[in-house]
Amino acid sequence: MPDSFLSKLIADKVQIRLRRSKGEPVLRAKADRGGRRRSAIAICLLIMLGLGCDKLLTSPPAPGERFDQPLQGLDNGELGDFQDGQIQFRRAFTITDGLGPIFNNVSCATCHSGDGRGSTENTLTRFSRGTDLDIGEGGPQIQDKAIPGAVAERLPAGVDVSLRMPPAVFGVGLIEALTDSVILTHADPSDADADGISGRPNMVTPPGFVPATEPGAGPGLRVGRFGRKAQVSSLLQQTATAYHQDMGITSPYFPTENVNPLAPAGLPDPDRAPDPEVNAGQVNDVEQYMRMLAPPAPGEWTDQRRRGQALFASARCAVCHVPTMHTGAHEIDALSDRDVTLYSDLLLHDLGAALADNRPDGDADGQEWRTAPLWGLRIAREFQNGQLLLLHDGRAHSVDEAIRLHGGEAAAARDAFLAMPPADRAALLDFVESR
Amino acid sequence: MRARGSNAAAGVAALVVLLVASVGRATPLPGRGPAAPLVHEEKSPWPLHEGPYHGNLDGIAFGAYGELRFAEDRIRGVTNPEWFSVGRVGGFVSARLNPRFEILGEGAWDRGPDDFSLEQVDLRYRLKRSMQLHAGVFLVPLGRTNLWHDGPAYEFAERSLPATQLIGVPNAQLGIGLRGAGGGLHGRPLTYEVDVVTGYDDGLIMDAAGGTRVPKGRNNYGDNNGVPALAARVAVHPSSTSEIGFAEQSGQYNKTVLGGVTIDHARYLHVLVADATSGFAGFNLFGEAAVALIDVPPGLQALYAQQQWGASVELTRTLREPIFGGWTRSKLSGGLRVDAVDFDPSVLGDSRTRLSMSLNFRQIPLGVIRLGWYYEIARDRFNNKTPKAGVTVTTAAYF
Numbered sequence: 001m002p003d004s005f006l007s008k009l010i011a012d013k014v015q016i017r018l019r020r021s022k023g024e025p026v027l028r029a030k031a032d033r034g035g036r037r038r039s040a041i042a043i044c045l046l047i048m049l050g051l052g053c054d055k056l057l058t059s060p061p062a063p064g065e066r067f068d069q070p071l072q073g074l075d076n077g078e079l080g081d082f083q084d085g086q087i088q089f090r091r092a093f094t095i096t097d098g099l100g101p102i103f104n105n106v107s108c109a110t111c112h113s114g115d116g117r118g119s120t121e122n123t124l125t126r127f128s129r130g131t132d133l134d135i136g137e138g139g140p141q142i143q144d145k146a147i148p149g150a151v152a153e154r155l156p157a158g159v160d161v162s163l164r165m166p167p168a169v170f171g172v173g174l175i176e177a178l179t180d181s182v183i184l185t186h187a188d189p190s191d192a193d194a195d196g197i198s199g200r201p202n203m204v205t206p207p208g209f210v211p212a213t214e215p216g217a218g219p220g221l222r223v224g225r226f227g228r229k230a231q232v233s234s235l236l237q238q239t240a241t242a243y244h245q246d247m248g249i250t251s252p253y254f255p256t257e258n259v260n261p262l263a264p265a266g267l268p269d270p271d272r273a274p275d276p277e278v279n280a281g282q283v284n285d286v287e288q289y290m291r292m293l294a295p296p297a298p299g300e301w302t303d304q305r306r307r308g309q310a311l312f313a314s315a316r317c318a319v320c321h322v323p324t325m326h327t328g329a330h331e332i333d334a335l336s337d338r339d340v341t342l343y344s345d346l347l348l349h350d351l352g353a354a355l356a357d358n359r360p361d362g363d364a365d366g367q368e369w370r371t372a373p374l375w376g377l378r379i380a381r382e383f384q385n386g387q388l389l390l391l392h393d394g395r396a397h398s399v400d401e402a403i404r405l406h407g408g409e410a411a412a413a414r415d416a417f418l419a420m421p422p423a424d425r426a427a428l429l430d431f432v433e434s435r
Numbered sequence: 436m437r438a439r440g441s442n443a444a445a446g447v448a449a450l451v452v453l454l455v456a457s458v459g460r461a462t463p464l465p466g467r468g469p470a471a472p473l474v475h476e477e478k479s480p481w482p483l484h485e486g487p488y489h490g491n492l493d494g495i496a497f498g499a500y501g502e503l504r505f506a507e508d509r510i511r512g513v514t515n516p517e518w519f520s521v522g523r524v525g526g527f528v529s530a531r532l533n534p535r536f537e538i539l540g541e542g543a544w545d546r547g548p549d550d551f552s553l554e555q556v557d558l559r560y561r562l563k564r565s566m567q568l569h570a571g572v573f574l575v576p577l578g579r580t581n582l583w584h585d586g587p588a589y590e591f592a593e594r595s596l597p598a599t600q601l602i603g604v605p606n607a608q609l610g611i612g613l614r615g616a617g618g619g620l621h622g623r624p625l626t627y628e629v630d631v632v633t634g635y636d637d638g639l640i641m642d643a644a645g646g647t648r649v650p651k652g653r654n655n656y657g658d659n660n661g662v663p664a665l666a667a668r669v670a671v672h673p674s675s676t677s678e679i680g681f682a683e684q685s686g687q688y689n690k691t692v693l694g695g696v697t698i699d700h701a702r703y704l705h706v707l708v709a710d711a712t713s714g715f716a717g718f719n720l721f722g723e724a725a726v727a728l729i730d731v732p733p734g735l736q737a738l739y740a741q742q743q744w745g746a747s748v749e750l751t752r753t754l755r756e757p758i759f760g761g762w763t764r765s766k767l768s769g770g771l772r773v774d775a776v777d778f779d780p781s782v783l784g785d786s787r788t789r790l791s792m793s794l795n796f797r798q799i800p801l802g803v804i805r806l807g808w809y810y811e812i813a814r815d816r817f818n819n820k821t822p823k824a825g826v827t828v829t830t831a832a833y834f
Contacts, residue, residue: 056808058822060512092644106645106738113817121737121782121816146734148640148689149698268694385783385818 064297085289308431352407634664
């Protein structure tokens with residue numbers, strides 16, 4: 001025991017004895033020491049807090065690790081627009097704001113998890129009677145929620161049902177920036193090369209409210225590129241329709257409320273918010289936000305993934321899942337003249353009876369689906385409670401399962417995958433899941 | 436940058452004014468703290484001077500308090516630019532009209548709801564020594580935090596999640612009721628309050644973004660449906676520093692008629708709160724838990740929760756008192772709090788969980804400077820988590 005410690009101990013005892021002899025409270029002296037010790041501990045904790053500030057105050061995600069990050073190369077004005085749009089995208093509408101009278105969800109963000117895909121809980125239900133979209137019974141989409149005083153829609157009996165999981169909204173600006181001619185380069189509607197794969201565009205007429213200056217608008221037929229069946233050509237149309245159909249929010253583009261045609265007559269209008277419930281600027285903000293959302297970065301290349309990429313091509317998956325297309329001119333420089341690695345041709349393909357919804361969408365028939373872009377898969381589980389929900393209705397819980405469900409034009413590619421040795425299949429899956 | 440600079444100057448000036456006011460003018464009257472159960476007052480459970488009043492004029496006592504907040508808040512690593520804010524500012528006035536009759540008024544702007552609310556215009560009539568009739572606008576007895584939430588004596592920069600997100604503290608309603616105290620349970624004092632109040636309104640659904648939010652239905656001073664709600668609290672006091680309370684409020688929240696047409700049947704909200712205060716080994720322990728049961732219209736049940744719950748536990752301790760020999764009334768205290776609220780137990784997410792620490796310096800009992808840190812995880816309905824954390828410096832004082 002060091003002398004200094006011993007002498008301090010003795011000094012303390014002497015001090016205590018002295019206090020006792022003077023009648024001073026000894027306990028108070030102990031309490032003072034205890035208080036000083038506690039204060040010192042508290043101050044040390046605070047210093048540690050300061051030193052570990054960044055860790056204790058949360059840290060931003062690494063670039064490319066989320067779905068809600070802006071494209072690289074945006075200027076300050078565009079980044080400001082991005083922020084404005086993000087606020088609108090995340091705005092949850094209340095009934096007082098005008099939500100409803102019938103609706104599916106309360107905001108854009110509550111359907112698109114972290115700006116990625118939705119989940120089985122908020123899957124939209126579209127229906128038809130054969131080719132009839134059944135507007136008179138509430139078609140083409142069921143709004144299964146209603147504000148007090150309104151009646152929610154219910155699925156009529158005997159209809160063809162198509163469940164649609166909300167798609168990811170990142171990367172849509174890059175898809176918009178692809179010219180019609182670039183997409184049509186990959187079309188082969190009559191299977192002229194006799195390879196069994198006959199991608200064709202869904203040629204659609206943009207609605208009248210979309211200004212001709214908007215990408216995907218203008219007179220005549222345009223190449224549809226958004227939606228599970230590429231039934232929409234314009235991002236503005238997609239956005240304004242979602243406000244109206246999914247949230248029951250009127251805008252100058254859809255100034256009249258969507259109501260349940262089968263609700264009893266004579267009920268007072270429970271939606272007391274004046275129409276339009278959002279202005280055109282707010283819809284445009286969301287459109288612009290989505291336009292500037294960057295796809296997340298793909299995973300790092302490994303030898304196995306390079307081998308998987310080669311196997312992906314040799315199995316002819318890449319005929320439809322075209323690795324890269326090149327954008328044309330766009331008013332946002334960050335979208336112009338650049339390669340887009342989306343692994344899709346954005347064309348319609350017959351995927352067989354197992355995936356068919358028997359419901360038309362524009363020019364697409366009941367067995368045709370747009371080739372889904374393969375991006376964001378690497379981090380998709382983080383936004384879907386640790387699981388993958390793939391295909392249009394989320395029925396596939398892994399890439400392997402999704403491939404096995406391919407049929408029709410994709411049957412040969414599927415069979416080629418299934419014929420591979422396990423190690424090759426694992427390499428191919430690793431490659432796809434790293435996108 | 437200029438705006439940020441002027442904000443800083445205004446904030447520092449306000450801080451100095453508050454501190455000078457609290458040190459120079461404050462009179463150390465009995466606090467409004469939770470550790471002093473009303474039942475132990477000698478003459479009346481509800482003395483006129485239950486707050487630290489600083490002035491009087493012809494029998495009217497008055498005072499005020501304020502709370503400032505300086506913070507570095509970050510959400511997922513991104514700093515919130517709102518680094519200075521007023522947490523809460525309010526005033527109160529009291530008058531005893533005769534030995535049995537008094538009136539208490541209090542109003543405050545609160546950062547939590549971002550609104551000014553009339554918390555009390557309470558007429559109190561003492562029926563007998565331990566029983567009081569009261570009417571007007573008053574804080575409903577939904578838990579200890581709602582009954583007592585002044586900043587200067589509070590040990591944390593923010594009130595707990597169940598208090599703010601479920602009960603809606605400060606939650607005042609219009610009504611009439613009875614308060615009393617008695618010999619109680621096995622000799623342990625018992626206090627009670629039973630009120631008929633306006634209740635919550637349909638704002639808890641109509642004005643709630645993204646799901647049921649009970650606090651959006653408060654401040655229903657005029658009653659939206661003409662059907663009163665019942666609020667009650669009973670508390671037992673095992674010792675002079677401990678209390679166990681149970682509270683409940685039930686009532687119809689919705690309107691059933693719109694434009695002369697019946698559109699819905701009566702729907703009820705029940706809020707149950709349990710709270711406990713105790714001391715052991717030099718620590719003060721406070722816990723509060725709340726459950727809300729909401730009858731949601733069928734068209735909204737998939738998104739609007741029919742049950743919610745929240746709980747908080749606070750552990751506080753005096754670390755040093757006095758801090759220096761010359762500052763005889765000074766005190767250094769610390770606190771740790773864990774709180775959580777689940778807005779919808781039927782889904783994995785839609786919840787918030789928070790850990791808070793605070794180190795509090797009081798030169799006198801009526802003013803405090805708190806250094807705090809908190810870390811919160813908010814989860815959306817997809818169960819995606821958003822971390823939020825902050826270092827706060829808050830000051831609060833009566834003046």
